[in-house]
Amino acid sequence: MADEMLSKYNNYWFNSEEDNYGMLFSFALILDPRCKLSLLSFCYEHLCGNEVAALKITEAQYKLSKFYKEYTPESHVHQHTSPASSIGVNMQNTLSRTKQYDKQELMANSIGRSQLEVYLEDPKLNRTAELDxxxxxxxxxxxxxxxSHLARDILTVPLTTFASESTFGMEVEF
Known part of the structure; x- marks a missing residue:
């Protein structure tokens, strides 16, 4: 029964060249501030060996970086056109300048690095600490x-959409 369960598990999680589930879990682990790349690297090394682990880590970093670029403000053109009074226009201009200031401050603090790079370079939190x-x-x-928007989107993806009992259930024939 254990062999059959392992076979079903492997077919479900590792059934394609793309390994999308594994990549999603890699992203979730990287975006856990207690783990980041070090725990993912440790797991891959023990599952696949050092050489394959290095390739998988590089691939995960590349794909997460590519995915992150989809969330950056530069990749989206926000156009909001609505009739506004002169007070509304002034308020929008002020908010626009404030956003520009915030962006400049963020860039100055990160010295041209992306928010993903800043996050990965920041020290990890205590892995044993309880954290929401x-x-x-x-x-x-x-x-x-x-x-942070990317992380919240990834971390709220359900692990599965069907009951594990149906996958790992024991079929009894009489």
């Missing part, structure tokens, strides 16, 4: 900006 990860990203949105 979604709350961490909400509280650190000012520091990580678009990365």
């Amino acid at each position: 990860i979604l709350n961490f990203w909400k509280e650190n949105e000012h520091r990580y900006g678009a990365l």
Whole structure:
């Protein structure tokens, strides 16, 4: 029965060249501020060996970086056109300048590095500490900006859409 369960597990999680589930879990682990790349690297090394682990880590970093670029403000053109009074226009201009200031401050603080690079270079939190990860990203949105939105989107993806009992259930024939 254990062999059959392992076979079903492997077919479900590792059934394609793309390994999208594994990549999603890699992203989730990287975006856990207690783990980042070090725990992912440790796991891959023990599962696949050092050479394959290095390739998988590089691939995960590349794909996460590519995915992160989809969340950056530069990749989206926000056009909001609505009739506004002169007071509304002035308020929009002020908010626009404030956003520009915030962006300049963020860039100055990160010295041209992306928010993802800043996050990965920041020290990890204590791995054994209890942490509400979604709350961490909400509280650190000012520091990580678009990365916090990406993290919250990834970390809220359900693990599965069907009951595990149906996958690992024992079929009894009489």
